[in-house]
Amino acid sequence: MKEKNHDKLRDALNKLPAYDAPGSAWDAINDGLSPTLADQLPTYQPAAGVWNAISRQIEQAELAALQQTGAKQRSLPWRKLAGVAAAIALLLTIGIGLNGVDRPAKVTVAYHQEVAPAMTIHDWNTEEVSFTNALAVIEARNEPKLNALGEELVELNEAKEEIKAILVAYGEDASVIRQLAEIERDRSDIYRQIIEL
Amino acid sequence: MTEKELVAACRRQDRRAQKELYDRYSRAMYTACYRICADFDLANDALQEGFLKVFQKLDTYRGESTIGAWMKVVIVRTALNKLRRHKVTQELPLNYADEEINWDTTSLDTEYLERAINQLPDGYRAVFVLIEVEGYKHQEVADMLNISVGTSKSQLFYAKKKLREFLRHYV
Numbered sequence: 001m002k003e004k005n006h007d008k009l010r011d012a013l014n015k016l017p018a019y020d021a022p023g024s025a026w027d028a029i030n031d032g033l034s035p036t037l038a039d040q041l042p043t044y045q046p047a048a049g050v051w052n053a054i055s056r057q058i059e060q061a062e063l064a065a066l067q068q069t070g071a072k073q074r075s076l077p078w079r080k081l082a083g084v085a086a087a088i089a090l091l092l093t094i095g096i097g098l099n100g101v102d103r104p105a106k107v108t109v110a111y112h113q114e115v116a117p118a119m120t121i122h123d124w125n126t127e128e129v130s131f132t133n134a135l136a137v138i139e140a141r142n143e144p145k146l147n148a149l150g151e152e153l154v155e156l157n158e159a160k161e162e163i164k165a166i167l168v169a170y171g172e173d174a175s176v177i178r179q180l181a182e183i184e185r186d187r188s189d190i191y192r193q194i195i196e197l
Numbered sequence: 198m199t200e201k202e203l204v205a206a207c208r209r210q211d212r213r214a215q216k217e218l219y220d221r222y223s224r225a226m227y228t229a230c231y232r233i234c235a236d237f238d239l240a241n242d243a244l245q246e247g248f249l250k251v252f253q254k255l256d257t258y259r260g261e262s263t264i265g266a267w268m269k270v271v272i273v274r275t276a277l278n279k280l281r282r283h284k285v286t287q288e289l290p291l292n293y294a295d296e297e298i299n300w301d302t303t304s305l306d307t308e309y310l311e312r313a314i315n316q317l318p319d320g321y322r323a324v325f326v327l328i329e330v331e332g333y334k335h336q337e338v339a340d341m342l343n344i345s346v347g348t349s350k351s352q353l354f355y356a357k358k359k360l361r362e363f364l365r366h367y368v
Contacts, residue, residue, distance in 0.1 A: 002297040019240075029249055
């Protein structure tokens with residue numbers, strides 16, 4: 001692009017007026033910089049039991065969904081199964097027929113390498129120190145209400161040990177892990193009650 | 198207070214320092230917003246939103262340019278976003294390298310020029326103002342508008358061509 005007398009444009013642009021912002025502009029900026037009422041009010045942490053309740057409901061919903069899927073699979077109609085079987089039989093017949101045709105033998109070797117997952121067992125003992133300390137405090141204070149909670153905690157500890165033994169013996173079965181999670185939730189509920197007392 | 202001290206105080210959320218920074222730069226920033234938006238209300242909105250961004254993002258200012266230049270980029274970008282219609286106007290391909298624009302030997306009337314700039318389509322006006330008035334390079338404009346350098350150059354050409362036409366009508 002060729003431009004003639006560009007200096008005339010430049011001169012005129014330099015003379016363009018400047019404008020002052022309206023006085024209200026700073027007030028609006030100032031308001032924007034000030035913390036809102038919501039920022040100033042305190043926030044609150046929900047009780048620990050809330051998450052346990054939510055977690056329980058999620059698990060129940062998952063279990064119900066699993067059971068529904070199982071039921072659906074069980075109620076697969078016989079007519080459909082018969083159709084599938086007939087289709088397989090037909091394919092086998094065609095396959096056998098084609099095999100009869102004399103063709104040179106073609107041998108292929110396929111292999112696949114997989115890395116076996118490392119044998120690790122989930123660590124369920126991360127919070128044990130807190131529970132041991134709680135039992136020690138109960139013993140020291142020797143109050144009936146605390147003692148009752150302590151007995152419950154001991155029972156749950158024993159149940160947990162049994163489940164852990166099952167896990168070690170039979171591997172990480174989903175239903176056993178669910179039971180263990182349930183026990184952990186009950187233990188944390190009791191622990192919370194002990195702290196509140 | 199020096200600019201460095203002023204910036205440091207603004208970073209500490211010192212409201213008086215923030216007002217001082219605003220007072221120093223609001224006229225230049227407001228004018229730039231108005232040039233881009235061609236509308237005083239929209240320019241006011243862009244200025245407010247832009248200054249809020251400046252104060253909130255001040256920690257990211259590394260001192261590589263002057264605070265004024267850094268602020269102008271933030272506020273100009275806000276004005277371009279406010280415009281929302283700054284998409285470049287599509288034109289038929291034209292070999293503008295051979296084209297010529299003649300601004301005449303007589304002085305241009307500033308009032309007419311301002312009116313003519315405001316009449317330009319948003320995309321043309323944005324490129325023209327950023328390059329000819331605010332002094333940005335084609336590469337900087339391309340980055341701001343998310344277009345190529347070539348598009349920025351052709352938009353500037355079309356903007357000037359249209360401006361020349363408008364000014365002929367005024368005379």
